[in-house]
Amino acid sequence: MVTTTSDTIAGSRIFEVRPNCSLSREGMVVFFVAVTVLTLLVAVRFILLGAWLVLPFALLEILVLGVSLYLFERASRYSETIQIAPDSLLIITRSGVKTLREYRFQPYWVHVALQPDPRDWYPSKLLLRSHGESLEIGACLTNADRKTLAKTITTALESCRRTH
Template sequence: MSGLVMPAPAEPVLFEAVCTPSRSLGPRGMRILAAVLLTLSAGTGGFFLALGAWPVLGFSGLEALLVLGLMLLHRRQARRAMEVLILTGGRLTIHRTDRRGRREEIAIDPYWARLRLEERPGRVSLLVLRQRGESVEIGALLGDEQKRDLARALGEALRRWREPVFDNPQLREPPIPSASGS
């Protein structure tokens, strides 16, 4: 075991969710897309070169490189985007990191927090936490189904936090003695 010791958390974590944008195109898919795009660009450029319009070859290549460069830039920036929801004994904290790396932390009193999933026809639903007249959108990086799952899980965690079930051994019914025949 290494010498790294993690400090004990101040309060126990009752719920934690990490929200990241979906990345449907992995590294292998990106390579395939780049190969297809460059092949189509070379084919288009070669066709116009055969027709005698040789300047199109350069523009076609630059266009393909620009598209690939913008896609790689978007993927790199989207990798940074993240939202972490943490419910502890006394607060619900939202840690956000946007695609540019800027961080934000929002703390909410879980007792007053009300979760609402607002349906928007033709668009992804909106998941909002409301507290005393203020509202905070959460799960903006998620798709519709993931937002529903987050709403269900966070709603259940908030409900359990507000309505705890206590197990008091003194209130339990005593065990019934069994009659044993000797």
């Protein structure tokens, strides 16, 4: 999912790239609580019937579901911020609140390349290239979104080159 904002005073454009996550954190908690309650109700019913061995497996199921949802939520906090200004191109990758890396390029020399997989087995790659360096962006996007982002970034870079 890509969101775009423009700052007309500074002449910059900001693109926020995030994975498309349809379930919010609150939704995950509600889902986890509902599944936990239902699983425990079934386990209690089996315990009352004398099948006590169901309880450890029910607790293991709840534990695996909780860990899986936690890891999924943590991975969905990933984002890339691409800021294109007349004098610089800044890419910031984050995982949650923590900034992982910052990359800075001169916008005049940046080339946007969309590399499709030759056999069409894997997703395409959107690369920003400058002075022998290459950086992949938008890895969490679909091929169509990646293609749209490539066109939009190319247009924004061309407008920066014309004004600079």
